[in-house]
Amino acid sequence: MSLSQEPTLSALNKYFVCGVRDITGESYAGASGRHDNFGNAIVTTNGAGPHNIQIFMLAADGTVLNCLPGYWSTQDLYQEISLAYQLNQIWQNQSLSVGDKQTYFRTMQLAHIQHHSPAMSRRSRMQGFDLQYEKEHRPNSDFFSGYPNGRAKTVDVVMHQRMAARPFVAYEHFDVANYCDYGKPMYDKEEDYRDSSGHVDQFAARGAPKLGNLESTSRKGYREQPDPRLWGQDQSGTSRKLWGQEQMPAGSTTWGLAK
Amino acid sequence: MRPVHLIATASILALANCPIPPAEPQALGLLSGQLAHDRVTKLTSQVHWHNSLYQAEDVARREGKMVLWLHMLGDIKGDT
Structure with a gap:
Protein backbone atom coordinates (compact mmCIF):
# COMPACT_ATOMS: atom_id res chain seq x y z
CA MET A 1 0.00 0.00 0.00
CA SER A 2 1.71 3.15 -1.22
CA LEU A 3 0.03 5.30 1.47
CA SER A 4 2.31 3.64 4.02
CA GLN A 5 5.48 4.72 2.24
CA GLU A 6 7.43 7.94 2.44
CA PRO A 7 7.03 10.72 1.58
CA THR A 8 3.28 10.10 1.54
CA LEU A 9 3.01 8.74 5.07
CA SER A 10 4.55 11.87 6.61
CA ALA A 11 2.34 14.07 4.42
CA LEU A 12 -0.76 12.25 5.64
CA ASN A 13 0.16 12.97 9.25
CA LYS A 14 1.20 16.55 8.64
CA TYR A 15 -1.50 17.85 6.30
CA PHE A 16 -4.50 15.55 6.62
CA VAL A 17 -7.09 14.06 8.87
CA CYS A 18 -7.67 10.65 7.34
CA GLY A 19 -10.75 8.53 6.92
CA VAL A 20 -11.83 5.44 5.06
CA ARG A 21 -15.06 4.13 3.61
CA ASP A 22 -15.79 0.61 2.42
CA ILE A 23 -17.50 1.04 -0.95
CA THR A 24 -18.57 -2.59 -1.26
CA GLY A 25 -22.09 -2.54 -2.63
CA GLU A 26 -21.87 0.89 -4.24
CA SER A 27 -23.11 0.93 -7.84
CA TYR A 28 -19.81 2.31 -9.09
CA ALA A 29 -17.68 -0.20 -7.20
CA GLY A 30 -15.89 -2.91 -9.09
CA ALA A 31 -14.67 -6.24 -7.81
CA SER A 32 -11.41 -7.91 -6.95
CA GLY A 33 -10.00 -11.01 -5.37
CA ARG A 34 -10.37 -11.17 -1.60
CA HIS A 35 -7.15 -11.07 0.42
CA ASP A 36 -6.69 -11.72 4.10
CA ASN A 37 -4.37 -9.92 6.49
CA PHE A 38 -1.29 -11.80 5.31
CA GLY A 39 -2.22 -12.03 1.65
CA ASN A 40 0.26 -11.06 -1.02
CA ALA A 41 -0.01 -7.66 -2.64
CA ILE A 42 1.13 -6.33 -5.95
CA VAL A 43 2.70 -3.08 -6.95
CA THR A 44 1.04 -1.92 -10.12
CA THR A 45 0.51 1.08 -12.37
CA ASN A 46 -0.96 4.45 -11.46
CA GLY A 47 -4.72 4.45 -11.85
CA ALA A 48 -5.08 0.67 -11.85
CA GLY A 49 -8.30 -0.58 -10.27
CA PRO A 50 -10.21 2.72 -10.48
CA HIS A 51 -13.55 1.17 -9.53
CA ASN A 52 -12.11 -0.35 -6.37
CA ILE A 53 -10.11 2.53 -4.87
CA GLN A 54 -10.60 6.29 -4.96
CA ILE A 55 -8.34 8.60 -2.96
CA PHE A 56 -10.15 11.87 -2.24
CA MET A 57 -8.36 14.95 -0.96
CA LEU A 58 -10.92 17.30 0.53
CA ALA A 59 -10.94 20.73 2.10
CA ALA A 60 -12.13 20.67 5.70
CA ASP A 61 -15.64 21.61 4.52
CA GLY A 62 -15.81 18.57 2.23
CA THR A 63 -14.96 20.31 -1.04
CA VAL A 64 -13.10 18.01 -3.42
CA LEU A 65 -9.62 19.33 -4.18
CA ASN A 66 -8.24 16.29 -5.93
CA CYS A 67 -9.20 12.68 -6.46
CA LEU A 68 -7.03 9.80 -7.60
CA PRO A 69 -8.73 6.73 -9.03
CA GLY A 70 -7.07 3.40 -8.26
CA TYR A 71 -3.56 2.67 -7.07
CA TRP A 72 -0.85 5.36 -7.23
CA SER A 73 2.84 5.05 -6.51
CA THR A 74 3.92 6.97 -3.45
CA GLN A 75 6.08 9.55 -5.25
CA ASP A 76 3.29 10.36 -7.71
CA LEU A 77 0.70 10.42 -4.98
CA TYR A 78 2.86 12.93 -3.14
CA GLN A 79 2.88 15.24 -6.17
CA GLU A 80 -0.91 15.11 -6.24
CA ILE A 81 -1.08 15.81 -2.52
CA SER A 82 1.05 18.88 -3.17
CA LEU A 83 -1.45 20.09 -5.76
CA ALA A 84 -4.30 19.54 -3.31
CA TYR A 85 -2.42 21.64 -0.76
CA GLN A 86 -2.14 24.50 -3.24
CA LEU A 87 -5.78 24.21 -4.27
CA ASN A 88 -6.78 24.30 -0.62
CA GLN A 89 -4.93 27.61 -0.28
CA ILE A 90 -6.98 28.95 -3.20
CA TRP A 91 -10.23 27.60 -1.75
CA GLN A 92 -9.53 29.19 1.64
CA ASN A 93 -8.58 32.57 0.14
CA GLN A 94 -11.47 34.87 1.03
CA SER A 95 -10.31 37.65 -1.28
CA LEU A 96 -11.08 35.55 -4.37
CA SER A 97 -14.54 35.18 -5.90
CA VAL A 98 -15.97 31.72 -6.48
CA GLY A 99 -15.53 32.27 -10.21
CA ASP A 100 -11.88 33.18 -9.78
CA LYS A 101 -11.34 30.13 -7.61
CA GLN A 102 -12.90 27.88 -10.23
CA THR A 103 -10.69 29.39 -12.92
CA TYR A 104 -7.61 28.77 -10.78
CA PHE A 105 -8.78 25.23 -10.17
CA ARG A 106 -9.17 24.38 -13.85
CA THR A 107 -5.91 26.06 -14.78
CA MET A 108 -3.89 24.41 -12.02
CA GLN A 109 -5.31 20.97 -12.68
CA LEU A 110 -4.43 21.14 -16.37
CA ALA A 111 -1.07 22.80 -15.73
CA HIS A 112 -0.11 20.01 -13.36
CA ILE A 113 -0.03 17.61 -16.31
CA GLN A 114 2.96 19.51 -17.68
CA HIS A 115 4.81 18.93 -14.42
CA HIS A 116 4.46 15.16 -14.58
CA SER A 117 7.79 13.54 -15.30
CA PRO A 118 8.24 11.06 -18.15
CA ALA A 119 8.69 8.41 -15.47
CA MET A 120 5.33 9.30 -13.94
CA SER A 121 3.73 9.10 -17.39
CA ARG A 122 5.22 5.65 -17.86
CA ARG A 123 3.88 4.57 -14.49
CA SER A 124 0.45 5.86 -15.55
CA ARG A 125 -0.07 3.86 -18.72
CA MET A 126 -3.29 1.93 -18.74
CA GLN A 127 -2.53 -1.78 -18.71
CA VAL A 157 -3.46 13.10 -17.94
CA VAL A 158 -7.08 12.01 -18.02
CA MET A 159 -7.57 12.31 -14.26
CA HIS A 160 -6.51 15.95 -14.33
CA GLN A 161 -8.70 16.66 -17.34
CA ARG A 162 -11.64 15.07 -15.56
CA MET A 163 -10.86 16.97 -12.35
CA ALA A 164 -10.64 20.25 -14.30
CA ALA A 165 -14.27 19.73 -15.27
CA ARG A 166 -15.23 19.45 -11.60
CA PRO A 167 -13.95 22.66 -9.99
CA PHE A 168 -14.39 22.73 -6.22
CA VAL A 169 -17.35 20.34 -6.15
CA ALA A 170 -18.75 19.24 -2.79
CA TYR A 171 -17.96 15.60 -2.01
CA GLU A 172 -21.63 14.65 -1.82
CA HIS A 173 -22.19 16.03 -5.33
CA PHE A 174 -19.05 14.55 -6.87
CA ASP A 175 -20.02 12.04 -9.58
CA VAL A 176 -17.69 9.24 -8.56
CA ALA A 177 -19.27 6.79 -11.00
CA ASN A 178 -18.38 8.85 -14.06
CA TYR A 179 -15.09 10.13 -12.70
CA CYS A 180 -13.58 6.71 -12.05
CA ASP A 181 -15.17 4.91 -14.97
CA TYR A 182 -12.52 3.45 -17.20
CA GLY A 183 -11.07 0.01 -17.68
CA LYS A 184 -12.50 -3.27 -16.50
CA PRO A 185 -14.83 -3.44 -13.48
CA MET A 186 -12.95 -6.49 -12.20
CA TYR A 187 -9.40 -5.86 -11.12
CA ASP A 188 -7.64 -8.89 -9.75
CA LYS A 189 -3.98 -9.71 -10.06
CA GLU A 190 -4.45 -13.04 -8.26
CA GLU A 191 -1.61 -12.09 -5.94
CA ASP A 192 -2.13 -15.02 -3.61
CA TYR A 193 -1.70 -17.46 -6.48
CA ARG A 194 1.35 -15.84 -8.01
CA ASP A 195 4.92 -16.94 -7.41
CA SER A 196 7.96 -14.69 -7.20
CA SER A 197 8.55 -14.98 -10.93
CA GLY A 198 5.07 -13.62 -11.63
CA HIS A 199 3.59 -16.93 -12.74
CA VAL A 200 -0.05 -17.43 -11.71
CA ASP A 201 -1.44 -20.83 -10.75
CA GLN A 202 -4.59 -20.42 -12.85
CA PHE A 203 -6.18 -23.62 -11.58
CA ALA A 204 -5.90 -22.59 -7.91
CA ALA A 205 -6.91 -19.01 -8.69
CA ARG A 206 -10.12 -20.08 -10.41
CA GLY A 207 -11.97 -20.71 -7.16
CA ALA A 208 -10.53 -17.77 -5.27
CA PRO A 209 -12.95 -15.71 -3.16
CA LYS A 210 -14.02 -12.37 -4.61
CA LEU A 211 -14.88 -9.03 -3.07
CA GLY A 212 -17.02 -6.12 -4.19
CA ASN A 213 -19.76 -5.61 -6.72
CA LEU A 214 -19.65 -8.93 -8.55
CA GLU A 215 -22.65 -7.96 -10.68
CA SER A 216 -20.44 -5.37 -12.35
CA THR A 217 -18.39 -8.18 -13.86
CA SER A 218 -21.38 -9.67 -15.64
CA ARG A 219 -21.50 -6.90 -18.21
CA LYS A 220 -21.63 -7.99 -21.80
CA GLY A 221 -18.22 -8.81 -23.10
CA TYR A 222 -16.63 -9.18 -19.70
CA ARG A 223 -13.94 -11.83 -19.46
CA GLU A 224 -12.89 -12.71 -15.95
CA GLN A 225 -9.47 -14.06 -16.71
CA PRO A 226 -7.53 -11.54 -18.76
CA ASP A 227 -5.11 -12.81 -21.30
CA PRO A 228 -1.83 -12.89 -19.35
CA ARG A 229 -0.06 -11.53 -22.41
CA LEU A 230 -2.03 -8.32 -21.94
CA TRP A 231 -0.77 -7.74 -18.45
CA GLY A 232 2.34 -6.11 -19.78
CA GLN A 233 4.69 -8.15 -17.72
CA ASP A 234 8.31 -8.45 -18.56
CA GLN A 235 8.30 -12.02 -19.75
CA SER A 236 12.04 -12.30 -19.37
CA GLY A 237 11.68 -11.88 -15.64
CA THR A 238 14.82 -9.80 -15.57
CA SER A 239 13.23 -6.50 -14.62
CA ARG A 240 11.60 -6.71 -11.21
CA LYS A 241 11.63 -3.06 -10.25
CA LEU A 242 8.65 -2.38 -8.02
CA TRP A 243 6.54 0.67 -8.63
CA GLY A 244 6.32 2.90 -5.62
CA GLN A 245 9.29 1.48 -3.80
CA GLU A 246 11.58 4.30 -4.75
CA GLN A 247 12.10 6.91 -2.09
CA MET A 248 11.39 10.53 -2.86
CA PRO A 249 14.70 12.25 -3.60
CA ALA A 250 15.57 15.24 -1.48
CA GLY A 251 14.73 18.56 -3.10
CA SER A 252 12.14 17.14 -5.46
CA THR A 253 9.33 19.34 -6.64
CA THR A 254 6.87 19.85 -3.83
CA TRP A 255 4.34 22.07 -5.55
CA GLY A 256 4.06 24.42 -2.65
CA LEU A 257 3.93 22.11 0.32
CA ALA A 258 5.11 23.89 3.41
CA LYS A 259 8.33 22.48 4.80
CA MET B 1 27.45 12.52 -38.17
CA ARG B 2 27.61 8.77 -37.87
CA PRO B 3 24.50 6.81 -38.93
CA VAL B 4 23.84 5.72 -35.39
CA HIS B 5 23.55 9.35 -34.35
CA LEU B 6 21.15 10.04 -37.20
CA ILE B 7 18.97 7.19 -36.05
CA ALA B 8 19.07 8.41 -32.48
CA THR B 9 18.19 11.95 -33.55
CA ALA B 10 15.32 10.70 -35.68
CA SER B 11 14.05 8.65 -32.78
CA ILE B 12 14.11 11.65 -30.46
CA LEU B 13 12.26 13.79 -33.01
CA ALA B 14 9.69 11.07 -33.49
CA LEU B 15 9.16 10.78 -29.74
CA ALA B 16 8.73 14.53 -29.45
CA ASN B 17 5.52 14.21 -31.46
CA CYS B 18 4.31 11.13 -29.63
CA PRO B 19 1.69 11.86 -26.94
CA ILE B 20 2.69 8.93 -24.76
CA PRO B 21 6.08 7.59 -23.75
CA PRO B 22 7.57 4.78 -25.82
CA ALA B 23 6.49 1.30 -24.92
CA GLU B 24 8.60 -0.60 -22.48
CA PRO B 25 8.00 -3.68 -20.38
CA GLN B 26 5.79 -3.02 -17.41
CA ALA B 27 7.37 -4.25 -14.23
CA LEU B 28 4.78 -5.55 -11.83
CA GLY B 29 6.09 -6.39 -8.40
CA LEU B 30 4.75 -8.95 -5.99
CA LEU B 31 4.90 -8.10 -2.31
CA SER B 32 4.98 -11.03 0.07
CA GLY B 33 2.12 -11.43 2.52
CA GLN B 34 4.42 -10.53 5.41
CA LEU B 35 5.62 -7.32 3.75
CA ALA B 36 2.09 -6.34 2.78
CA HIS B 37 0.98 -7.03 6.36
CA ASP B 38 3.85 -4.91 7.74
CA ARG B 39 2.90 -2.00 5.49
CA VAL B 40 -0.76 -2.17 6.44
CA THR B 41 0.20 -2.33 10.11
CA LYS B 42 2.42 0.72 9.67
CA LEU B 43 -0.35 2.65 7.93
CA THR B 44 -3.01 1.80 10.46
CA SER B 45 -0.80 2.30 13.53
CA GLN B 46 0.81 5.60 12.50
CA VAL B 47 -2.32 7.18 11.04
CA HIS B 48 -5.71 7.37 12.75
CA TRP B 49 -8.45 6.43 10.30
CA HIS B 50 -11.91 7.84 10.87
CA ASN B 51 -14.94 5.96 9.62
CA SER B 52 -17.14 9.06 9.65
CA LEU B 53 -16.51 11.80 7.12
CA TYR B 54 -18.40 14.22 9.34
CA GLN B 55 -16.03 13.54 12.23
CA ALA B 56 -12.97 13.74 9.98
CA GLU B 57 -14.10 17.13 8.65
CA ASP B 58 -14.76 18.36 12.16
CA VAL B 59 -11.24 17.44 13.30
CA ALA B 60 -9.76 18.88 10.10
CA ARG B 61 -11.54 22.19 10.72
CA ARG B 62 -10.18 22.39 14.25
CA GLU B 63 -6.63 21.43 13.23
CA GLY B 64 -6.50 23.47 10.02
CA LYS B 65 -5.91 20.40 7.88
CA MET B 66 -7.35 18.80 4.78
CA VAL B 67 -9.17 15.46 4.74
CA LEU B 68 -7.89 12.41 2.94
CA TRP B 69 -10.94 10.26 2.38
CA LEU B 70 -10.18 6.81 1.05
CA HIS B 71 -12.74 4.73 -0.81
CA MET B 72 -11.82 1.07 -0.94
CA LEU B 73 -13.25 -2.41 -1.14
CA GLY B 74 -13.03 -4.15 2.22
CA ASP B 75 -11.27 -3.20 5.44
CA ILE B 76 -8.13 -1.09 5.51
CA LYS B 77 -6.77 -3.29 8.30
CA GLY B 78 -6.14 -6.06 5.91
CA ASP B 79 -9.23 -7.90 4.75
CA THR B 80 -9.41 -6.50 1.24
Whole structure:
Protein backbone atom coordinates (compact mmCIF):
# COMPACT_ATOMS: atom_id res chain seq x y z
CA MET A 1 0.00 0.00 0.00
CA SER A 2 1.71 3.15 -1.22
CA LEU A 3 0.03 5.30 1.47
CA SER A 4 2.31 3.64 4.02
CA GLN A 5 5.48 4.72 2.24
CA GLU A 6 7.43 7.94 2.44
CA PRO A 7 7.03 10.72 1.58
CA THR A 8 3.28 10.10 1.54
CA LEU A 9 3.01 8.74 5.07
CA SER A 10 4.55 11.87 6.61
CA ALA A 11 2.34 14.07 4.42
CA LEU A 12 -0.76 12.25 5.64
CA ASN A 13 0.16 12.97 9.25
CA LYS A 14 1.20 16.55 8.64
CA TYR A 15 -1.50 17.85 6.30
CA PHE A 16 -4.50 15.55 6.62
CA VAL A 17 -7.09 14.06 8.87
CA CYS A 18 -7.67 10.65 7.34
CA GLY A 19 -10.75 8.53 6.92
CA VAL A 20 -11.83 5.44 5.06
CA ARG A 21 -15.06 4.13 3.61
CA ASP A 22 -15.79 0.61 2.42
CA ILE A 23 -17.50 1.04 -0.95
CA THR A 24 -18.57 -2.59 -1.26
CA GLY A 25 -22.09 -2.54 -2.63
CA GLU A 26 -21.87 0.89 -4.24
CA SER A 27 -23.11 0.93 -7.84
CA TYR A 28 -19.81 2.31 -9.09
CA ALA A 29 -17.68 -0.20 -7.20
CA GLY A 30 -15.89 -2.91 -9.09
CA ALA A 31 -14.67 -6.24 -7.81
CA SER A 32 -11.41 -7.91 -6.95
CA GLY A 33 -10.00 -11.01 -5.37
CA ARG A 34 -10.37 -11.17 -1.60
CA HIS A 35 -7.15 -11.07 0.42
CA ASP A 36 -6.69 -11.72 4.10
CA ASN A 37 -4.37 -9.92 6.49
CA PHE A 38 -1.29 -11.80 5.31
CA GLY A 39 -2.22 -12.03 1.65
CA ASN A 40 0.26 -11.06 -1.02
CA ALA A 41 -0.01 -7.66 -2.64
CA ILE A 42 1.13 -6.33 -5.95
CA VAL A 43 2.70 -3.08 -6.95
CA THR A 44 1.04 -1.92 -10.12
CA THR A 45 0.51 1.08 -12.37
CA ASN A 46 -0.96 4.45 -11.46
CA GLY A 47 -4.72 4.45 -11.85
CA ALA A 48 -5.08 0.67 -11.85
CA GLY A 49 -8.30 -0.58 -10.27
CA PRO A 50 -10.21 2.72 -10.48
CA HIS A 51 -13.55 1.17 -9.53
CA ASN A 52 -12.11 -0.35 -6.37
CA ILE A 53 -10.11 2.53 -4.87
CA GLN A 54 -10.60 6.29 -4.96
CA ILE A 55 -8.34 8.60 -2.96
CA PHE A 56 -10.15 11.87 -2.24
CA MET A 57 -8.36 14.95 -0.96
CA LEU A 58 -10.92 17.30 0.53
CA ALA A 59 -10.94 20.73 2.10
CA ALA A 60 -12.13 20.67 5.70
CA ASP A 61 -15.64 21.61 4.52
CA GLY A 62 -15.81 18.57 2.23
CA THR A 63 -14.96 20.31 -1.04
CA VAL A 64 -13.10 18.01 -3.42
CA LEU A 65 -9.62 19.33 -4.18
CA ASN A 66 -8.24 16.29 -5.93
CA CYS A 67 -9.20 12.68 -6.46
CA LEU A 68 -7.03 9.80 -7.60
CA PRO A 69 -8.73 6.73 -9.03
CA GLY A 70 -7.07 3.40 -8.26
CA TYR A 71 -3.56 2.67 -7.07
CA TRP A 72 -0.85 5.36 -7.23
CA SER A 73 2.84 5.05 -6.51
CA THR A 74 3.92 6.97 -3.45
CA GLN A 75 6.08 9.55 -5.25
CA ASP A 76 3.29 10.36 -7.71
CA LEU A 77 0.70 10.42 -4.98
CA TYR A 78 2.86 12.93 -3.14
CA GLN A 79 2.88 15.24 -6.17
CA GLU A 80 -0.91 15.11 -6.24
CA ILE A 81 -1.08 15.81 -2.52
CA SER A 82 1.05 18.88 -3.17
CA LEU A 83 -1.45 20.09 -5.76
CA ALA A 84 -4.30 19.54 -3.31
CA TYR A 85 -2.42 21.64 -0.76
CA GLN A 86 -2.14 24.50 -3.24
CA LEU A 87 -5.78 24.21 -4.27
CA ASN A 88 -6.78 24.30 -0.62
CA GLN A 89 -4.93 27.61 -0.28
CA ILE A 90 -6.98 28.95 -3.20
CA TRP A 91 -10.23 27.60 -1.75
CA GLN A 92 -9.53 29.19 1.64
CA ASN A 93 -8.58 32.57 0.14
CA GLN A 94 -11.47 34.87 1.03
CA SER A 95 -10.31 37.65 -1.28
CA LEU A 96 -11.08 35.55 -4.37
CA SER A 97 -14.54 35.18 -5.90
CA VAL A 98 -15.97 31.72 -6.48
CA GLY A 99 -15.53 32.27 -10.21
CA ASP A 100 -11.88 33.18 -9.78
CA LYS A 101 -11.34 30.13 -7.61
CA GLN A 102 -12.90 27.88 -10.23
CA THR A 103 -10.69 29.39 -12.92
CA TYR A 104 -7.61 28.77 -10.78
CA PHE A 105 -8.78 25.23 -10.17
CA ARG A 106 -9.17 24.38 -13.85
CA THR A 107 -5.91 26.06 -14.78
CA MET A 108 -3.89 24.41 -12.02
CA GLN A 109 -5.31 20.97 -12.68
CA LEU A 110 -4.43 21.14 -16.37
CA ALA A 111 -1.07 22.80 -15.73
CA HIS A 112 -0.11 20.01 -13.36
CA ILE A 113 -0.03 17.61 -16.31
CA GLN A 114 2.96 19.51 -17.68
CA HIS A 115 4.81 18.93 -14.42
CA HIS A 116 4.46 15.16 -14.58
CA SER A 117 7.79 13.54 -15.30
CA PRO A 118 8.24 11.06 -18.15
CA ALA A 119 8.69 8.41 -15.47
CA MET A 120 5.33 9.30 -13.94
CA SER A 121 3.73 9.10 -17.39
CA ARG A 122 5.22 5.65 -17.86
CA ARG A 123 3.88 4.57 -14.49
CA SER A 124 0.45 5.86 -15.55
CA ARG A 125 -0.07 3.86 -18.72
CA MET A 126 -3.29 1.93 -18.74
CA GLN A 127 -2.53 -1.78 -18.71
CA GLY A 128 -3.24 -3.86 -21.78
CA PHE A 129 -6.39 -5.58 -20.57
CA ASP A 130 -7.91 -2.28 -19.38
CA LEU A 131 -6.98 -0.55 -22.61
CA GLN A 132 -8.52 -3.32 -24.69
CA TYR A 133 -11.70 -3.18 -22.58
CA GLU A 134 -11.85 0.60 -22.99
CA LYS A 135 -11.49 0.34 -26.76
CA GLU A 136 -14.20 -2.29 -26.98
CA HIS A 137 -16.70 -0.77 -24.58
CA ARG A 138 -16.01 2.97 -24.72
CA PRO A 139 -14.63 3.78 -28.16
CA ASN A 140 -15.51 7.44 -27.58
CA SER A 141 -13.71 7.55 -24.24
CA ASP A 142 -11.75 10.66 -23.36
CA PHE A 143 -8.68 8.44 -23.26
CA PHE A 144 -8.81 8.44 -27.06
CA SER A 145 -10.15 11.91 -27.86
CA GLY A 146 -7.65 13.77 -29.98
CA TYR A 147 -5.39 10.73 -30.17
CA PRO A 148 -5.68 8.99 -33.54
CA ASN A 149 -4.61 5.50 -34.58
CA GLY A 150 -5.62 3.74 -31.41
CA ARG A 151 -3.27 5.66 -29.16
CA ALA A 152 -4.43 6.53 -25.67
CA LYS A 153 -3.71 9.18 -23.08
CA THR A 154 -2.15 8.07 -19.84
CA VAL A 155 -4.25 7.99 -16.67
CA ASP A 156 -2.32 10.86 -15.07
CA VAL A 157 -3.46 13.10 -17.94
CA VAL A 158 -7.08 12.01 -18.02
CA MET A 159 -7.57 12.31 -14.26
CA HIS A 160 -6.51 15.95 -14.33
CA GLN A 161 -8.70 16.66 -17.34
CA ARG A 162 -11.64 15.07 -15.56
CA MET A 163 -10.86 16.97 -12.35
CA ALA A 164 -10.64 20.25 -14.30
CA ALA A 165 -14.27 19.73 -15.27
CA ARG A 166 -15.23 19.45 -11.60
CA PRO A 167 -13.95 22.66 -9.99
CA PHE A 168 -14.39 22.73 -6.22
CA VAL A 169 -17.35 20.34 -6.15
CA ALA A 170 -18.75 19.24 -2.79
CA TYR A 171 -17.96 15.60 -2.01
CA GLU A 172 -21.63 14.65 -1.82
CA HIS A 173 -22.19 16.03 -5.33
CA PHE A 174 -19.05 14.55 -6.87
CA ASP A 175 -20.02 12.04 -9.58
CA VAL A 176 -17.69 9.24 -8.56
CA ALA A 177 -19.27 6.79 -11.00
CA ASN A 178 -18.38 8.85 -14.06
CA TYR A 179 -15.09 10.13 -12.70
CA CYS A 180 -13.58 6.71 -12.05
CA ASP A 181 -15.17 4.91 -14.97
CA TYR A 182 -12.52 3.45 -17.20
CA GLY A 183 -11.07 0.01 -17.68
CA LYS A 184 -12.50 -3.27 -16.50
CA PRO A 185 -14.83 -3.44 -13.48
CA MET A 186 -12.95 -6.49 -12.20
CA TYR A 187 -9.40 -5.86 -11.12
CA ASP A 188 -7.64 -8.89 -9.75
CA LYS A 189 -3.98 -9.71 -10.06
CA GLU A 190 -4.45 -13.04 -8.26
CA GLU A 191 -1.61 -12.09 -5.94
CA ASP A 192 -2.13 -15.02 -3.61
CA TYR A 193 -1.70 -17.46 -6.48
CA ARG A 194 1.35 -15.84 -8.01
CA ASP A 195 4.92 -16.94 -7.41
CA SER A 196 7.96 -14.69 -7.20
CA SER A 197 8.55 -14.98 -10.93
CA GLY A 198 5.07 -13.62 -11.63
CA HIS A 199 3.59 -16.93 -12.74
CA VAL A 200 -0.05 -17.43 -11.71
CA ASP A 201 -1.44 -20.83 -10.75
CA GLN A 202 -4.59 -20.42 -12.85
CA PHE A 203 -6.18 -23.62 -11.58
CA ALA A 204 -5.90 -22.59 -7.91
CA ALA A 205 -6.91 -19.01 -8.69
CA ARG A 206 -10.12 -20.08 -10.41
CA GLY A 207 -11.97 -20.71 -7.16
CA ALA A 208 -10.53 -17.77 -5.27
CA PRO A 209 -12.95 -15.71 -3.16
CA LYS A 210 -14.02 -12.37 -4.61
CA LEU A 211 -14.88 -9.03 -3.07
CA GLY A 212 -17.02 -6.12 -4.19
CA ASN A 213 -19.76 -5.61 -6.72
CA LEU A 214 -19.65 -8.93 -8.55
CA GLU A 215 -22.65 -7.96 -10.68
CA SER A 216 -20.44 -5.37 -12.35
CA THR A 217 -18.39 -8.18 -13.86
CA SER A 218 -21.38 -9.67 -15.64
CA ARG A 219 -21.50 -6.90 -18.21
CA LYS A 220 -21.63 -7.99 -21.80
CA GLY A 221 -18.22 -8.81 -23.10
CA TYR A 222 -16.63 -9.18 -19.70
CA ARG A 223 -13.94 -11.83 -19.46
CA GLU A 224 -12.89 -12.71 -15.95
CA GLN A 225 -9.47 -14.06 -16.71
CA PRO A 226 -7.53 -11.54 -18.76
CA ASP A 227 -5.11 -12.81 -21.30
CA PRO A 228 -1.83 -12.89 -19.35
CA ARG A 229 -0.06 -11.53 -22.41
CA LEU A 230 -2.03 -8.32 -21.94
CA TRP A 231 -0.77 -7.74 -18.45
CA GLY A 232 2.34 -6.11 -19.78
CA GLN A 233 4.69 -8.15 -17.72
CA ASP A 234 8.31 -8.45 -18.56
CA GLN A 235 8.30 -12.02 -19.75
CA SER A 236 12.04 -12.30 -19.37
CA GLY A 237 11.68 -11.88 -15.64
CA THR A 238 14.82 -9.80 -15.57
CA SER A 239 13.23 -6.50 -14.62
CA ARG A 240 11.60 -6.71 -11.21
CA LYS A 241 11.63 -3.06 -10.25
CA LEU A 242 8.65 -2.38 -8.02
CA TRP A 243 6.54 0.67 -8.63
CA GLY A 244 6.32 2.90 -5.62
CA GLN A 245 9.29 1.48 -3.80
CA GLU A 246 11.58 4.30 -4.75
CA GLN A 247 12.10 6.91 -2.09
CA MET A 248 11.39 10.53 -2.86
CA PRO A 249 14.70 12.25 -3.60
CA ALA A 250 15.57 15.24 -1.48
CA GLY A 251 14.73 18.56 -3.10
CA SER A 252 12.14 17.14 -5.46
CA THR A 253 9.33 19.34 -6.64
CA THR A 254 6.87 19.85 -3.83
CA TRP A 255 4.34 22.07 -5.55
CA GLY A 256 4.06 24.42 -2.65
CA LEU A 257 3.93 22.11 0.32
CA ALA A 258 5.11 23.89 3.41
CA LYS A 259 8.33 22.48 4.80
CA MET B 1 27.45 12.52 -38.17
CA ARG B 2 27.61 8.77 -37.87
CA PRO B 3 24.50 6.81 -38.93
CA VAL B 4 23.84 5.72 -35.39
CA HIS B 5 23.55 9.35 -34.35
CA LEU B 6 21.15 10.04 -37.20
CA ILE B 7 18.97 7.19 -36.05
CA ALA B 8 19.07 8.41 -32.48
CA THR B 9 18.19 11.95 -33.55
CA ALA B 10 15.32 10.70 -35.68
CA SER B 11 14.05 8.65 -32.78
CA ILE B 12 14.11 11.65 -30.46
CA LEU B 13 12.26 13.79 -33.01
CA ALA B 14 9.69 11.07 -33.49
CA LEU B 15 9.16 10.78 -29.74
CA ALA B 16 8.73 14.53 -29.45
CA ASN B 17 5.52 14.21 -31.46
CA CYS B 18 4.31 11.13 -29.63
CA PRO B 19 1.69 11.86 -26.94
CA ILE B 20 2.69 8.93 -24.76
CA PRO B 21 6.08 7.59 -23.75
CA PRO B 22 7.57 4.78 -25.82
CA ALA B 23 6.49 1.30 -24.92
CA GLU B 24 8.60 -0.60 -22.48
CA PRO B 25 8.00 -3.68 -20.38
CA GLN B 26 5.79 -3.02 -17.41
CA ALA B 27 7.37 -4.25 -14.23
CA LEU B 28 4.78 -5.55 -11.83
CA GLY B 29 6.09 -6.39 -8.40
CA LEU B 30 4.75 -8.95 -5.99
CA LEU B 31 4.90 -8.10 -2.31
CA SER B 32 4.98 -11.03 0.07
CA GLY B 33 2.12 -11.43 2.52
CA GLN B 34 4.42 -10.53 5.41
CA LEU B 35 5.62 -7.32 3.75
CA ALA B 36 2.09 -6.34 2.78
CA HIS B 37 0.98 -7.03 6.36
CA ASP B 38 3.85 -4.91 7.74
CA ARG B 39 2.90 -2.00 5.49
CA VAL B 40 -0.76 -2.17 6.44
CA THR B 41 0.20 -2.33 10.11
CA LYS B 42 2.42 0.72 9.67
CA LEU B 43 -0.35 2.65 7.93
CA THR B 44 -3.01 1.80 10.46
CA SER B 45 -0.80 2.30 13.53
CA GLN B 46 0.81 5.60 12.50
CA VAL B 47 -2.32 7.18 11.04
CA HIS B 48 -5.71 7.37 12.75
CA TRP B 49 -8.45 6.43 10.30
CA HIS B 50 -11.91 7.84 10.87
CA ASN B 51 -14.94 5.96 9.62
CA SER B 52 -17.14 9.06 9.65
CA LEU B 53 -16.51 11.80 7.12
CA TYR B 54 -18.40 14.22 9.34
CA GLN B 55 -16.03 13.54 12.23
CA ALA B 56 -12.97 13.74 9.98
CA GLU B 57 -14.10 17.13 8.65
CA ASP B 58 -14.76 18.36 12.16
CA VAL B 59 -11.24 17.44 13.30
CA ALA B 60 -9.76 18.88 10.10
CA ARG B 61 -11.54 22.19 10.72
CA ARG B 62 -10.18 22.39 14.25
CA GLU B 63 -6.63 21.43 13.23
CA GLY B 64 -6.50 23.47 10.02
CA LYS B 65 -5.91 20.40 7.88
CA MET B 66 -7.35 18.80 4.78
CA VAL B 67 -9.17 15.46 4.74
CA LEU B 68 -7.89 12.41 2.94
CA TRP B 69 -10.94 10.26 2.38
CA LEU B 70 -10.18 6.81 1.05
CA HIS B 71 -12.74 4.73 -0.81
CA MET B 72 -11.82 1.07 -0.94
CA LEU B 73 -13.25 -2.41 -1.14
CA GLY B 74 -13.03 -4.15 2.22
CA ASP B 75 -11.27 -3.20 5.44
CA ILE B 76 -8.13 -1.09 5.51
CA LYS B 77 -6.77 -3.29 8.30
CA GLY B 78 -6.14 -6.06 5.91
CA ASP B 79 -9.23 -7.90 4.75
CA THR B 80 -9.41 -6.50 1.24
